[in-house]
Amino acid sequence: xxxxxxxxxxxxxxxxxxxxxxxxxxxxxxxxxxxxxxxxxxxxxxxxxxxxxxxxxxxxxxxxxxxxxxxxxxxxxxxxxxxxxxxxxxxxxxxxxxxxxxxxxxxxxxxxxxxxxxxxxxxxxxxxxxxxxxxxxxxxxxxxxxxxxxxxxxxxxxxxxxxxxxxxxxxxxxxxxxxxxxxxxxxxxxxxxxxxxxxxxxxxxxxxxxxxxxxxxxxxxxxxxxxxxxxxxxxxxxxxxxxxxxxxxxxxxxxxxxxxxxxxxxxxxxxxxxxxxxxxxxxxxxxxxxxxxxxxxxxxxxxxxxxxxxxxxxxxxxxxxxxxxxxxxxxxxxxxxxxxxxxxxxxxxxxxxxxxxxxxxxxxxxxxxxxxxxxxxxxxxxxxxxxxxxxxxxxxxxxxxxxxxxxxxxxxxxxxxxxxxxxxxxxxxxxxxxxxxxxxxxxxxxxxxxxxxxxxxxxxxxxxxxxxxxxxxxxxxxxxxxxxxxxxxxxxxxxxxxxxxxxxxxxxxxxxxxxxxxxxxxxxxxxxxxxxxxxxxxxxxxxxx
Numbered sequence: 001x002x003x004x005x006x007x008x009x010x011x012x013x014x015x016x017x018x019x020x021x022x023x024x025x026x027x028x029x030x031x032x033x034x035x036x037x038x039x040x041x042x043x044x045x046x047x048x049x050x051x052x053x054x055x056x057x058x059x060x061x062x063x064x065x066x067x068x069x070x071x072x073x074x075x076x077x078x079x080x081x082x083x084x085x086x087x088x089x090x091x092x093x094x095x096x097x098x099x100x101x102x103x104x105x106x107x108x109x110x111x112x113x114x115x116x117x118x119x120x121x122x123x124x125x126x127x128x129x130x131x132x133x134x135x136x137x138x139x140x141x142x143x144x145x146x147x148x149x150x151x152x153x154x155x156x157x158x159x160x161x162x163x164x165x166x167x168x169x170x171x172x173x174x175x176x177x178x179x180x181x182x183x184x185x186x187x188x189x190x191x192x193x194x195x196x197x198x199x200x201x202x203x204x205x206x207x208x209x210x211x212x213x214x215x216x217x218x219x220x221x222x223x224x225x226x227x228x229x230x231x232x233x234x235x236x237x238x239x240x241x242x243x244x245x246x247x248x249x250x251x252x253x254x255x256x257x258x259x260x261x262x263x264x265x266x267x268x269x270x271x272x273x274x275x276x277x278x279x280x281x282x283x284x285x286x287x288x289x290x291x292x293x294x295x296x297x298x299x300x301x302x303x304x305x306x307x308x309x310x311x312x313x314x315x316x317x318x319x320x321x322x323x324x325x326x327x328x329x330x331x332x333x334x335x336x337x338x339x340x341x342x343x344x345x346x347x348x349x350x351x352x353x354x355x356x357x358x359x360x361x362x363x364x365x366x367x368x369x370x371x372x373x374x375x376x377x378x379x380x381x382x383x384x385x386x387x388x389x390x391x392x393x394x395x396x397x398x399x400x401x402x403x404x405x406x407x408x409x410x411x412x413x414x415x416x417x418x419x420x421x422x423x424x425x426x427x428x429x430x431x432x433x434x435x436x437x438x439x440x441x442x443x444x445x446x447x448x449x450x451x452x453x454x455x456x457x458x459x460x461x462x463x464x465x466x467x468x469x470x471x472x473x474x475x476x477x478x479x480x481x482x483x484x485x486x487x488x489x490x491x492x493x494x495x496x497x498x499x500x501x502x503x504x505x506x507x508x509x510x511x512x513x514x515x516x517x518x519x520x521x522x523x524x525x526x527x528x529x530x531x532x533x534x535x536x537x538x539x540x541x542x543x544x545x
Contacts (some may be wrong), residue, residue: 006378006476021050036062052410054099054396057081057091059119065092071235074384074524078102078423088400088409090292093238097415098387102423104476105400110388110419111485112475115142118417120487122389126241130251131232131313133259133306134381146467146486147293153468154489155287161497162360164208169358171203176509180538188539190515192325194530197502202226202312204498209311211283213265225261228254229313233527238387255309262305284311315491317528318382323499324531325380326372329437330503331512331536332519336372336439340507343368348508363500371442373499374453377481379437381422382528386483424478431478452479510538 040062049056059065070093071078078100081089087102111120125138133141136148176182180196181188191537207215232251236243265285290302299307329338343366348355363369394417396409411417426434431448432441441449455461456477466472466486474484484488489495506512515535523532 004223039293051407054088054090054409054411055085056536057085057089059092063092063095066092067093069276072524073522074420075422075426078420082423084192086401088396090415096239098418099390099411100418100420101396101400102420102422102476103400103427105266105397107419107421107424107480109394109396109400110417111386111421111480111483111487112473113388113394113417113485115486117390117394119391119394120388121145122326122391123387123416124238127238128310130237130248131229131255132310133255133302135300135303136306137310142486143467144293149490150468151288151291151299152284152307152311155282155284156491156494157282158360160282160287161493164494164497165358165360165363165402165501167207168204168498169505171207172200172502172505175203177503181536182510182540184455184509184540184542188537190535191536193534193536194320197323197327198316198320200315200502201314201498202325205312205315205319206504208282208498209284209315209494210308211265211266211281211285217261222261225258226312227255229258229309233313233317235525235527238527258309259302259305262308263301266301266304284308293302311491314489315495319495319498321380321382321528321530322373322376322495324534326499326503327506327512327536328514328520328531328534329376330372330507331514333437334511334513336368337507337512340368340372340503344504344508348504358501358504360497363497363504366500366504367443368439369500369503370496371439372503373496374442374449374479374481375437375439378425378431378449378479379435380522380529381425381481384420384422384524384529386419386421388417388419390417421480425480427478449479452477456480457486506538509541511541513537513539 037060041060044056044058057066057069059069066077068090081091081100082102087106088099090097090099092098101107119136119142121140121142128137129139137145140148179199180189180191202220203215206218228247228250229248230256234247236245237248242248262285266289269289285304285308288299288307290298292298296323326327330340344355347362347366348358350356359434390411390413392413394411396411398408401407401409428434430452441447442453444450456474456479457472461474461477463470464485465471468490471488474480474488477484482492482495513536515537516533518532520531523530
């Protein structure tokens with residue numbers, strides 16, 4: 001049989017022809033990949049890239065490319081490649097050509113790009129649509145997405161945020177007392193911080209943004225649906241569509257059931273079957289009901305349901321991660337935790353040792369709290385890589401090209417462009433001791449942090465209306481905690497309120513101490529940047545209320 005297989009290949013040596021078929025198959029299994037790697041290496045070393053092409057990160061394995069190098073520690077990958085190639089370079093990621101543009105100008109090239117040049121929808125729809133549902137976010141034209149963001153933004157009124165503060169505080173208090181069994185008379189308890197913060201964040205979000213019915217439905221079944229939906233957010237689903245994985249089948253089933261759950265709430269409200277007090281709450285379902293696109297087409301019940309799922313999933317991950325990292329740093333830096341407690345006493349303390357309630361306005365008058373949150377977001381950006389599909393060739397400004405290059409790079413249509421705002425936020429060329437968690441840098445009115453904050457969201461920052469109201473563009477700031485440009489998060493004020501209220505309760509009532517010898521490492525293998533084994537001991541304060 002082997003002679004038949006090789007009879008048409010005269011260049012094959014005679015000794016190979018004499019091998020039995022199993023040996024030939026084994027030789028092919030070993031030889032073909034080796035030949036592919038050899039040719040891939042030769043191609044990179046011998047064949048020069050076009051003058052207008054960004055330098056390509058060297059890799060051995062074709063198609064697989066730099067996936068392992070990038071995936072293990074993206075920031076290490078970015079910084080090391082920047083040293084070799086400059087702020088703009090390309091790499092191969094599972095068959096895709098990815099061009100990285102670093103620094104504030106690199107962020108602006110991607111995040112500030114025109115819709116005719118770059119598309120978030122093309123980059124993310126196959127990841128998000130199976131989770132959120134059809135017709136919303138990245139499963140619709142950009143103009144529709146901008147209008148959907150406007151609907152949500154209009155629901156986050158000052159009046160709504162004012163009403164959320166006491167609800168968040170109450171949920172946090174009940175969670176620690178009833179779920180964790182931690183009160184002033186309790187013994188210290190140790191928890192995996194991210195797991196507990198994930199539970200708490202979904203409680204506070206469901207009671208406020210999501211509405212009373214959603215909060216009342218938070219049981220084991222809802223938790224399983226959420227878990228199965230969340231299981232759809234895996235890196236493989238970003239790269240490939242409709243993989244026949246068990247996790248994806250569970251995701252699809254959960255998405256359908258969750259959509260029906262929200263539509264049931266909407267129908268019940270419309271028909272007057274729900275609690276009449278709910279009609280006057282400032283939740284997002286109430287805000288979205290009755291909204292119409294500019295062409296007069298109203299949001300359907302299914303549209304609202306899918307938007308509610310998107311709101312639930314998007315805010316849950318980022319706030320859970322940020323609250324966890326903040327608490328871990330406070331547990332590691334007792335001096336800052338003590339100062340934060342004194343800020344609470346000065347602002348909210350009563351003569352009898354208790355604290356008054358936190359209001360929305362109060363959270364804007366807590367400079368150290370604000371600094372702690374901002375510093376955490378600087379060091380631990382929830383998303384390390386932001387992708388856009390390139391729709392038309394993008395000329396790279398000469399200021400971004402490597403110093404030795406005399407011609408400008410061009411990123412071709414069909415490639416992907418990657419922005420990494422976290423690189424700018426951790427760049428030693430911008431920040432003093434960037435790897436040190438130092439909230440006090442945000443209290444220096446003339447420092448780098450103040451300038452970064454001003455360029456991101458200050459009075460002098462460039463204002464643009466992308467279709468959801470005036471917003472600071474922020475694409476060239478070295479600090480972009482909530483994205484920038486047309487895809488900047490509209491829930492920024494809600495997130496700061498949520499984080500401030502939750503951390504206020506915890507710091508008032510507990511001292512924190514890391515339960516591990518070293519500060520937790522970072523897990524980059526998840527879609528959101530999370531701490532590894534971030535266990536912390538909570539000890540009730542004697543003055544706890």
